[in-house]
Amino acid sequence: MKRPFSITRLSAMLLKEFNHMRRDRTTMGMMVVIPLMQLILFGFAINTDPKALPTAIYSADTSEYTRDFTAALVNTGYFHIVKETRSQEHLDEMLTRGQVQFAIFIPENFTRRLIKGERPQILVEADATDPVATGSAISALNAIKPRVMTRDLKGITMANPPAPPAFDVVVHRRYNPENITQYNIVPGLMGVVLTMTLVMITGLAVTRERERGTMENLLAMPVRPMEVMLGKILPYVLVGYIQATIILMAAAFLFRVPVEGSLTMLSGATILFMIANLGVGFTFSTVAQNQLQAVQMTFFFFLPSVLLSGFMFPFRGMPVWAQAIGEILPLTHFLRIARGILLKGSHFADIQADLLALVAFVIVSTGIAMARYRQTLD
Amino acid sequence: MTAATASAARADDPLAIDVHGLVKSFDGKVVVDDFSLAIPEGKIFGFLGPNGSGKTTTLRMLCGLLTPDSGEGTCLGLDLRDEAPLIKRQTGYMTQKFSLYEDLTIKENLDFVARLYEMDRRTERVEESLKHLGLYARRDQQTGTLSGGWKQRLALAACTLHEPRLLLLDEPTAGVDPNARREFWDEIHALAETGITVLVSTHYMDEAERCHEIVYLAYGKLLAKGTIANIIDNTALYTWRANGKNADRLASKLRGCDGVEMAVAFGADLHVSGTDEAALEAAIAPYRHEEGIEWFRHKPTLEDVFIHLTAGSKDNFS
Ligand SMILES: Nc1ncnc2c1ncn2[C@@H]1O[C@H](COP(=O)(O)OP(=O)(O)O)[C@@H](O)[C@H]1O
Ligand SMILES: [Mg+2]
Numbered sequence: 001m002k003r004p005f006s007i008t009r010l011s012a013m014l015l016k017e018f019n020h021m022r023r024d025r026t027t028m029g030m031m032v033v034i035p036l037m038q039l040i041l042f043g044f045a046i047n048t049d050p051k052a053l054p055t056a057i058y059s060a061d062t063s064e065y066t067r068d069f070t071a072a073l074v075n076t077g078y079f080h081i082v083k084e085t086r087s088q089e090h091l092d093e094m095l096t097r098g099q100v101q102f103a104i105f106i107p108e109n110f111t112r113r114l115i116k117g118e119r120p121q122i123l124v125e126a127d128a129t130d131p132v133a134t135g136s137a138i139s140a141l142n143a144i145k146p147r148v149m150t151r152d153l154k155g156i157t158m159a160n161p162p163a164p165p166a167f168d169v170v171v172h173r174r175y176n177p178e179n180i181t182q183y184n185i186v187p188g189l190m191g192v193v194l195t196m197t198l199v200m201i202t203g204l205a206v207t208r209e210r211e212r213g214t215m216e217n218l219l220a221m222p223v224r225p226m227e228v229m230l231g232k233i234l235p236y237v238l239v240g241y242i243q244a245t246i247i248l249m250a251a252a253f254l255f256r257v258p259v260e261g262s263l264t265m266l267s268g269a270t271i272l273f274m275i276a277n278l279g280v281g282f283t284f285s286t287v288a289q290n291q292l293q294a295v296q297m298t299f300f301f302f303l304p305s306v307l308l309s310g311f312m313f314p315f316r317g318m319p320v321w322a323q324a325i326g327e328i329l330p331l332t333h334f335l336r337i338a339r340g341i342l343l344k345g346s347h348f349a350d351i352q353a354d355l356l357a358l359v360a361f362v363i364v365s366t367g368i369a370m371a372r373y374r375q376t377l378d
Numbered sequence: 379m380t381a382a383t384a385s386a387a388r389a390d391d392p393l394a395i396d397v398h399g400l401v402k403s404f405d406g407k408v409v410v411d412d413f414s415l416a417i418p419e420g421k422i423f424g425f426l427g428p429n430g431s432g433k434t435t436t437l438r439m440l441c442g443l444l445t446p447d448s449g450e451g452t453c454l455g456l457d458l459r460d461e462a463p464l465i466k467r468q469t470g471y472m473t474q475k476f477s478l479y480e481d482l483t484i485k486e487n488l489d490f491v492a493r494l495y496e497m498d499r500r501t502e503r504v505e506e507s508l509k510h511l512g513l514y515a516r517r518d519q520q521t522g523t524l525s526g527g528w529k530q531r532l533a534l535a536a537c538t539l540h541e542p543r544l545l546l547l548d549e550p551t552a553g554v555d556p557n558a559r560r561e562f563w564d565e566i567h568a569l570a571e572t573g574i575t576v577l578v579s580t581h582y583m584d585e586a587e588r589c590h591e592i593v594y595l596a597y598g599k600l601l602a603k604g605t606i607a608n609i610i611d612n613t614a615l616y617t618w619r620a621n622g623k624n625a626d627r628l629a630s631k632l633r634g635c636d637g638v639e640m641a642v643a644f645g646a647d648l649h650v651s652g653t654d655e656a657a658l659e660a661a662i663a664p665y666r667h668e669e670g671i672e673w674f675r676h677k678p679t680l681e682d683v684f685i686h687l688t689a690g691s692k693d694n695f696s
Contacts, residue, residue, distance in 0.1 A: 012493030016482065023481040023520075217477035220441055221494045222466050377443050 009223050013231025017205070021235060027201070028239075035193045035243045039250050042185050052080035053101040053137055058091045059084070063111035069122070072144045073104075078137035101127050101134060114167055125172045138171055186251040187338030188311040190244055191331045194270075195277055195305050196298070198240050202281030203294035205232050211290050216377065225373045229366070232285075233278040240274040241267075260345030269337045269351065272358045276330040279365035286372035305331040333357045391418035394544050394575035395440060397451025397458065402435050402444060409435050411598040413449070417577060417591075419543075422570050424589030425579035428688055432598045433579040434474055437546045440577070441471045454543055465544075467495070470537035474548040474579075476529050478536055480522030484513050487521055488536060495540035503539065511535050527558035534565065538574075545569065547578040551585065563588050583681050594684060596691045606680050615639075615686050616655045617678040618662055620648040622671035635661040640685055651682050 021028055055073075059066050073079045082100060085091050095103040105123040113120040124141060126134045209215040218228070251257040280301060281294075288294040306312055308322050309331040315323065326332045333354035340346030340354075393416050400413040410432040417423050425433050438444040440453055442462030451458050453465045478487045488507055492500045508514040511531060524532065530550055538545065547566075551559045563585060570576055578589070586592055592609060594602040602609045620628060626643035632650055633641045637657025641650045652658035666673055678686075 006496060008496045009494050012490050015493070016479070016486070016490050019482050019486055020479070212480075213473065213475040213477045214479055215477075216443065216473050216475075217471075219443055220466060220469075220471040220473075221491065222463060223494050376445055377438060378445055 004224055005226055006224075010227045010230055013223065013227055014235060017231055017235040020205075021239075031197055031201070031239050031243060032246065034197060035189075035247050036250065038189055038193055039186075039247055039254075042189055051077045053078055053134075054082045054099065055079040055102040055104060056083040056085055056091055056094045056100045057081055057104045057106070058086065058088060059106040060108040061106055061110040065111050065114060066106050069106070069144075073141070076137075076140040076144060078140045095125055095127055098127065102137070110167070117166060119167055121168045121170050123170050123172065141169060141171070186247070186255070186257045187342050188335055190247045190270075190338060191273065191309070191334045192306055192311055193243060193247065194240050194274055194334075195331050196302050197243065198236055198274055198277040199281040199284070199301055200295060200298040201236050201239070202232055202278045203284045203288060203298055204291050205236075206282065206285030207288050207291045207294045210285075219375060219377065225370055225375060229282055229369060229373065232282060233275065236278055237271060237274050240278075241271070244270050244274075257342065259342055261341035261347070265348065265351075266338065266341045269334065269341070269355060269358070272355065272362065273330055273334040273337075276358055276361045276365060279362055279369055280330075283365055283369040283372060286369060286374070305329050308332070310335050327357070328361075330358055330361050333361075392455075393417060393452075394419045394421075395451070395453055395577065397440070397453075398449055400436065400439055400446045400449035400451070402432075402439060402446055409598050410439070410446075410595075413595075413598075413600055415593060415600070415603070417575055419575050420570060420573045421590045422566060422576045422578065422588070424586045424592045425577055425595065426581070426586055426592060426684065427579075427595035428597075430597075431595045433595055434548055436595070437471070437548050437577070437579065441469050441546050442466055443471070467540075468542050469544045469546060470540070470542035472533050472537045472545070472547045472550050474552070476533060478521050478529075478533060480520065482521055483518045484508070484521055484524070484532060485517040487532070488539060491536050491539050497540060507535050507539055527554045530554055530558070530562060531565075534562070538569065543574060545574055545576045545578075547576065549579050549581070551580065551582065559585070583679075586680060592680075594687060596688045599691055601687045601691055602683070610678055610680065610683055613678070613683045613686065614653055615651050615678045615683060616653070616658055617649055617651040617676045617682055618658065619674045619676035620650070620662075620665070620671050621646065621674070623669075625671050628665055628671075631665075632661060637661040640682075640689065642682075642685065649676070649679075649682055651678060651686060653686075 057070065059070070070081070074081060079102060083094065085094070088105070091103045091105060094100045103125040105125075107120065107123075110120045110122070124138075126138060206215075209218060248259075248263075252259055281298070284294055284297040284301075288297055304325060308318065308326040309315070309329050310326065311331065315326060315332070318326065336354045337346075337351045337358075340351050344350075395415055395417040397416075398414045400410055401408065402410040413432075413436055425437070427433055435444060439446050439458070442458070442465050446458070454468055456465050458465070479490070482490070485504065485508065488504045489500070492504055497503060505514070508517050513528070513532065521529070521532065534547070534550065545566075551562055554562065559582070566576055566578065567588070577593075578585075580586065587606060591605050592603065593600065594609070602613070604612070623646075625648045626646055628648055629641040629643045632638050632648075637652045637654050637659075638650055638661045639652045641648065643649075650658065650662055652661070662673065665671070
């Protein structure tokens with residue numbers, strides 16, 4: 001009679017929640033539209049393969065070879081030379097001010113050392129604050145090296161064709177030591193969208209009952225805390241799953257983001273991550289008096305998640321205290337897992353530690369939610 | 379009115395509610411103070427009192443939604459504190475504010491309740507209930523679109539679906555038209571005939587008269603309980619009634635006179651009451667022979683008594 005858990009009662013809660021969802025077209029529409037909208041907004045950044053990036057060049061040496069290098073550079077389509085300067089300071093200044101994306105320096109004696117076979121260097125400095133923008137250009141840069149070399153030095157090196165290029169292009173990425181690649185944004189986006197929508201939606205689902213007075217009726221009936229919590233969490237796992245699928249599909253088909261690792265493993269990790277966030281939402285709902293407060297608390301959780309998880313800024317570039325906070329947040333671990341699986345093809349052993357961190361978070365957050373949940377109106 | 383059943387506390391009657399000294403305060407303000415009540419099984423008790431007197435709070439304590447600060451007792455023989463989940467199973471509580479899901483259909487709401495109570499023959503019971511309500515044809519309509527009267531009837535059906543032994547109804551007929559109220563009360567009496575105990579709060583005097591006994595609460599204190607006749611007899615209140623042309627205009631003149639506790643106009647009638655018989659007569663003497671007004675000695679009505687009790691307790695309160 002006094003069973004702590006009943007499948008029938010849980011099914012009552014689940015069914016009811018699904019019925020609410022069916023009727024609440026606006027919220028459900030938002031749940032689908034938000035990830036799509038975000039993805040398309042970010043998608044331009046992911047997808048654009050920006051060409052004709054403003055470039056300044058300081059050629060301290062002028063010869064057939066340097067002219068040829070410059071021409072090859074322009075031919076890639078990625079570089080648009082806006083300025084040929086004659087001073088190192090001016091070159092630096094233009095990069096610092098963001099007037100150009102690339103600053104290229106060809107040193108004195110380049111031609112002489114090239115002919116002597118001393119492997120001179122060309123220095124390319126890239127403003128990598130926007131790594132998405134510079135990534136393809138840098139790859140293109142690397143590709144032109146052999147071509148320049150083979151064409152220009154053909155006459156000289158006919159006797160013994162050299163395998164290594166006769167000069168080096170040294171690339172300095174400035175302002176973004178971690179050099180996040182363009183694809184990082186997608187797994188990150190998945191985590192961010194799930195964090196925001198899921199924490200908010202459970203918070204709202206419970207506080208709405210309190211606001212409308214239906215909570216009083218619910219509490220007067222023999223439903224147990226665990227059943228209420230699962231009833232408010234499980235339906236939204238499904239919603240989150242749909243969101244995650246939308247993002248992944250769009251990422252793979254629209255933007256050709258690679259999927260290196262196991263999607264099954266990613267699904268498992270995603271479900272865990274969703275439960276972690278739903279647990280947070282449920283905990284908030286035990287504190288918040290109304291829906292407005294639930295939304296405010298969601299942002300209170302959302303902001304550090306976005307800022308300190310490594311989504312916005314490179315995790316290793318953050319101060320120690322910020323990293324410590326970041327380690328607590330589920331998004332941090334989910335980002336590592338998702339990036340690992342999608343981009344690096346990580347195996348279970350690689351993501352084990354982060355999975356464990358998520359499990360711990362789920363246990364703590366749902367534990368707090370259960371402890372705080374009141375079966376009375378006191 | 380059903381024949382006033384004698385005393386509530388006949389020793390051999392099983393008691394559906396038996397609580398002593400319940401106290402509840404919010405933020406240091408005592409809202410229910412030393413509340414004791416015994417209700418025998420199968421009786422309809424009316425719960426009256428001005429707004430904010432603690433009726434809802436008391437009902438919530440009885441069904442386990444609020445924990446009393448002190449006091450103890452039993453509902454349906456189960457301990458109020460330790461066995462609240464078991465009390466919930468056999469109690470139907472109808473909240474003051476409509477608290478079914480307005481975005482769900484009528485049928486979905488009843489089905490939800492039936493599942494939560496893990497009832498057998500769920501589909502049939504829900505269907506029976508819908509037919510009994512007369513809402514079978516509208517079962518797929520969203521609950522929020524129902525009129526006030528229908529909402530109340532549906533809420534009653536929802537809280538009786540699991541065949542409770544105790545019903546706690548919190549102002550179930552507030553804002554409902556007289557016809558719907560009468561039908562609602564017919565339903566309550568039908569339920570009581572099957573042995574269900576009912577404690578129902580109300581502001582309507584005609585509804586009070588349809589209860590077996592009355593409990594009157596004001597400012598957290600229980601001021602009177604018993605049958606209507608008992609309550610009237612036990613209150614030493616004397617009332618004169620004036621009837622005739624402009625009799626109601628005298629109310630303002632009499633109010634505040636020595637011996638007059640209250641002077642209330644009811645249409646063209648005037649009720650003047652006080653606890654001191656002689657002083658009251660002295661107070662009305664100047665108006666006794668006024669042209670066109672007849673004076674009668676009058677048995678106080680329940681309303682007179684309540685106004686008197688409330689006024690008295692307000693003085694104590696402040
Ligand atoms: N949860 C609560 N927190 C603070 N005060 C409350 C709460 N519930 C009721 N009260 C106060 O207790 C008093 C009695 O309220 P209530 O029991 O609703 O009276 P009634 O139902 O007789 O109108 C009111 O003054 C009300 O403001
Ligand atoms: Mg009330």
